[in-house]
Amino acid sequence: MKDHIKKEIIKVLKEIYNLSDAEDIVEIQKTSNKHVSSDYFTNISMKLAKTLGEKPNQIAETIVASIDSDKNYKVWVAKPGYINFTLNQSVKNNIVPEILKSTNLLTSVETKNVKNIIVEFVSANPTGPLHVGHGRGAIYGNIISKYLEIQGHKVHKEYYVNDFGNQINKLVISVFSKIDKSIAQGYSELYEGNYINDISDKIQEFIKNKGWSITIKSILENNEHSKKLEACRKIIVNSILENIRDSLGKLGIVFDDWFSESMLFEGNLVDKTIARLKETGKTIKKDGALMFNDDEPRVLIKSNGEYTYFASDLAYHDKKMREFDRVINIWGADHHGYVNRVCKGLESLGHDIDKLDIHLIQFANLYRGKEKVSMSTRKGEFVKLDTLLQEIGIDAINYFYLMRSKDQHLDFDLEVAVSSNKNNPVYYIQYAHARIEKILSQVPNYEEFEFDHKNLKNKQEGDLVDQLANFSDICKKSIINLKPQIMTNYLYDLSQLFHGYYASERIIKDEINYSQVYLLAAIQKVVKCGLETINIQAPKEM
RNA sequence: GCGCCUGUAGCUCAGUUGGAUAGAGCAUUAGCUUCCGAAGCUAAAGGUCAGAAGUUCAAAUCUUCUCAGGCGCUCCA
Numbered sequence: 294m295k296d297h298i299k300k301e302i303i304k305v306l307k308e309i310y311n312l313s314d315a316e317d318i319v320e321i322q323k324t325s326n327k328h329v330s331s332d333y334f335t336n337i338s339m340k341l342a343k344t345l346g347e348k349p350n351q352i353a354e355t356i357v358a359s360i361d362s363d364k365n366y367k368v369w370v371a372k373p374g375y376i377n378f379t380l381n382q383s384v385k386n387n388i389v390p391e392i393l394k395s396t397n398l399l400t401s402v403e404t405k406n407v408k409n410i411i412v413e414f415v416s417a418n419p420t421g422p423l424h425v426g427h428g429r430g431a432i433y434g435n436i437i438s439k440y441l442e443i444q445g446h447k448v449h450k451e452y453y454v455n456d457f458g459n460q461i462n463k464l465v466i467s468v469f470s471k472i473d474k475s476i477a478q479g480y481s482e483l484y485e486g487n488y489i490n491d492i493s494d495k496i497q498e499f500i501k502n503k504g505w506s507i508t509i510k511s512i513l514e515n516n517e518h519s520k521k522l523e524a525c526r527k528i529i530v531n532s533i534l535e536n537i538r539d540s541l542g543k544l545g546i547v548f549d550d551w552f553s554e555s556m557l558f559e560g561n562l563v564d565k566t567i568a569r570l571k572e573t574g575k576t577i578k579k580d581g582a583l584m585f586n587d588d589e590p591r592v593l594i595k596s597n598g599e600y601t602y603f604a605s606d607l608a609y610h611d612k613k614m615r616e617f618d619r620v621i622n623i624w625g626a627d628h629h630g631y632v633n634r635v636c637k638g639l640e641s642l643g644h645d646i647d648k649l650d651i652h653l654i655q656f657a658n659l660y661r662g663k664e665k666v667s668m669s670t671r672k673g674e675f676v677k678l679d680t681l682l683q684e685i686g687i688d689a690i691n692y693f694y695l696m697r698s699k700d701q702h703l704d705f706d707l708e709v710a711v712s713s714n715k716n717n718p719v720y721y722i723q724y725a726h727a728r729i730e731k732i733l734s735q736v737p738n739y740e741e742f743e744f745d746h747k748n749l750k751n752k753q754e755g756d757l758v759d760q761l762a763n764f765s766d767i768c769k770k771s772i773i774n775l776k777p778q779i780m781t782n783y784l785y786d787l788s789q790l791f792h793g794y795y796a797s798e799r800i801i802k803d804e805i806n807y808s809q810v811y812l813l814a815a816i817q818k819v820v821k822c823g824l825e826t827i828n829i830q831a832p833k834e835m
Numbered sequence: 836g837c838g839c840c841u842g843u844a845g846c847u848c849a850g851u852u853g854g855a856u857a858g859a860g861c862a863u864u865a866g867c868u869u870c871c872g873a874a875g876c877u878a879a880a881g882g883u884c885a886g887a888a889g890u891u892c893a894a895a896u897c898u899u900c901u902c903a904g905g906c907g908c909u910c911c912a
Contacts, residue, residue, distance in 0.1 A: 326855055336854060339892055349892070373892070375855065418912070460912060582910055595910045602912045629839045630907045655840060656906075697848075700840055702905065704847065709861090714874055716861070724874060732871055770851065782849060786859080796867090796876040835874080 294365065295321050295333060298378055302335060305359045310345065323766075324377070331369070331377035332385075332759075338374035349374025382755055386746040388762045389808075392815040398822045401765050402772045404444045411613050412438045414623035415541065416453040419533045420464045422488055423540045424675040425666070426625075429657045429703065431678075432694040433777075434623040435546045436827060437652070440772045443826065449617070450548045453609060456530050457554040458602065465513070465522075468493045468529050472509045492532050496525055540678050544687060545828060557608045563600055566608040566642065567593055575641045587637050607638045614644045621650045629653050652775075657694065657703035666707070685710040688829045692719045695777040695827055718785050722820065723832055725788040728795060729817040730833040732810070735801050739810040748808035753794045757812060760787050764819050768826075777827055784823045791816055 299321045306315040318340060324331045338352035345352060353370040360368055367379045392398065414434025417427050434450075441448045455461075467484040470477035471493035477483060500509070505521065512518045512525065534551065541547070557563050570576055570585065570593070577586050581596035585603070593604040613620045624632075632653070636646050659666035659676070666676055682690060689710040696718070697703045715721050733739070749758065763783070771779035791813075800809050821831040 320852080322852080322854080324855090325851075327858085328856055334854085336893090339854085342892065371855070373855085455912065458912075580910080584910090589908090592910045597910080599910085601910070606912095626840065626906060628907080633838085653839075701848085702841070706847085712874095717874095718860085720874070724872085728872065728875090735871065766851085778849090779851090782859090786849090789859080792875060793877085795871080796873090799871065801871045834872090 294380065294384075295323075298333060298335075298366070301360055301363075302337065302356065302376075305356050306337070309355060309359055310341070321378075329371070329377065330379060332366075332380045333378040334375045336375065338376065342374070382750065382758075383746040385755070385758050385762065386749045386808075388758055389746075389749070389811050389815045390744045392761060392764075392818055393811065398764065398819065399443055399768055399772070399826070402444055402768050404446065407445055407447065408618040409447045409449070409616075410441055410619040410621060411449045411451055411617040412441070412621045412623065413451045413453055413613070414438075415537075415546075416455070417537065418455045418460055419530050419537065420460055420484055421486060421533065422536050423678040425659055425678060425681050426656070426675070428678050428681060428690065429694045430623050430625060430654050431541065431544065431546055432691055433652070433654055433699060435544075436691075436695060436777050437621065437623065437775050439826070439828065440775055440777070443772055449550065452548045452551045454530075454534065454551055454553045455602075457558060457605065458599075461526065461530065464533075465526055465529055468496060469509050469513055469525075472497060476510060476513065488533070488536070492529055495532060496528060499525070499528055540682075543679070543682055544690065552609070554605050554609070557605050557612075558600075562612060563605050563608040566611050567604060569642060570607070570638070573641050585634075585638055585641075587634055591634055591638075603634065603638075606635065607642070610635060610639055610649070611642055611644070614639060614642075614648060617648075619648055619650065621652065623652050623654060626653045626655045652699060654699045655702045657705050660704060660706045660708075662706070662708045681707075688723070689717070689719050691828045692781060696781045698776065698778050718781070719829065720835075721792075722784050722788045722824065723830070723835060725791045726817055726820045726824070726831045727833060727835045729791070729813045729820075732800050732813055733817070736805060736807075736810055739805075739807055739814070742807035744811040745808050748806055749812060751798070753790070753797065754809070754812060757787075757790050757794060757816060760790055761815055761819055764823070772826065780823055780827050784820060787816065787820065787823075 299319055302319050302321070303315040306312045306319065312318075319335065319337050321333050321335050324334050338349040338356065341347075341352055342349045350370065350373060353374045353376050357368050357370055357376060365381050365384050367381075369377050369379070371377055412434055414437075415423070415427060415431045417423055423431070438448050438450050463480070464484055466476060466480055467489050470480075470483060471490055496509075505512075507515075507518065507521075512521050538548075538551075567576075567583070575586050576593065577584050577590060579590055582592050583594040584590035584592050585607075591603055592601050593607075594600055610620070632651050635651075636649065639649065640646050659681075685693075685707060693705050693710055694703070709717050710719070711717075713720050715724075749755070767779060767783045771777060771783070798809070800806075800813065824831045
């Protein structure tokens, strides 16, 4: 209908004003103002006022006078020159059967340009269980991947495992020092927490089973035992990774690959990447270290010969850039200072930086009522993601982490998230779905009756129909632009309209208006579809 | 000091490509059950869109500056 109106306007403009570029300047917009009872409007007369030297109102009247009359809508002018189009309600009502007939409500977001995309997210260091600080990135990365899949792209979800370097050594020391306290000497800020104790038990059992009759200290310090140390290191890292994988699995997050940093070194990829970087002349030697010469020199190889995180990260990204059409990283906002460095490095390696998309996620604060929940990672006193899941459930986790733009700091109130009332948007939306289910179950034969577009007349029905008609646009905005919060907001608004309607209009009555039942069925279908796209269940009863 | 994000009602936040009188929820106040789930609904009240200047017929939205908050600027990862 929008396109039809646009064509009509263009036609008129060409006739009256002989405008050759009418196609480019005519815009038909959806009316969002609540005080104006129109569905679409155009601002074309304001745009033309200057060049034509006429008042916008006058131009609008002239255009309207030339528009062929159409049964489907009314055209009218409003100051200072808006041309409004009010669609006939019963024509709009046809969205209801259209939705019900559709086998896939999301076809409008499908792409013709299918790409091979890697989404890397979470990638928390394997030095402890996931805590609530990891939650937002995990849920966000998962939905971004899903959104890209809905669009038809080939998506590869990857977790980058930093199992190389200092923090892993520190982890090993932390575990070993539980067996022999003297090992901790000389180290500060070792990892603490029950999980460290659990793993040290595991190591002790492993050593016992192997029948090794050597001290834990000698495994660590004696070079003869380097293979034994390596075996222990693997057990430690793997048991943490298992825990992480398990936590993510409970959240419905499954990765296609867990790519390990040490693989980069085993395959000499880091050296190869650095060698290529050297060829570009962008590296310098300074104070015995090899540096990438960006705005500021950035260390690749330390003066003691160790590689920095930056070095292996460049190798990793180099690999991703070669293997995929589009590379997406989900990082915490605290990494933003690092973005430029990686981009510059990749550019020097000859990559098209437009292929790389780094999503920085702002931090989320958890509250229990007014009290802020501490996220301190010191001494293991953090709230684990598992604990959060147990407390509020998977649906609330998804919704609350997705309800705000990634650029927005997020305040997440646990008391609201566990409440079973209208204060909790998740319950409110799910309740709408369940309420409709209850009604539909009482008229199981409704499909034997015809939908009549003339039988939805009141204001609330009109508002609901408009909101249903918006769904396709909302999907585009949310799914194509990768903005889940647009979906959560839409579903909340739709539920609100529904609950108001439900309270004022009785559906099951002596003479049932089956068109109303169809309307509810369409609402339910849209709610369900919307919830599914953001990984939330649509319960039939609750 | 430099960089990124944010600033809209008492609180938490929507606000589409710049459009008409600024939108919800919470909290507050006043109401609504012989009836499909009150796990709900209706209404009132609440605004210097951080501030200033600019662009425009039109600015919460774009530009510049100022102020405030969060985060980052290691031979850390």
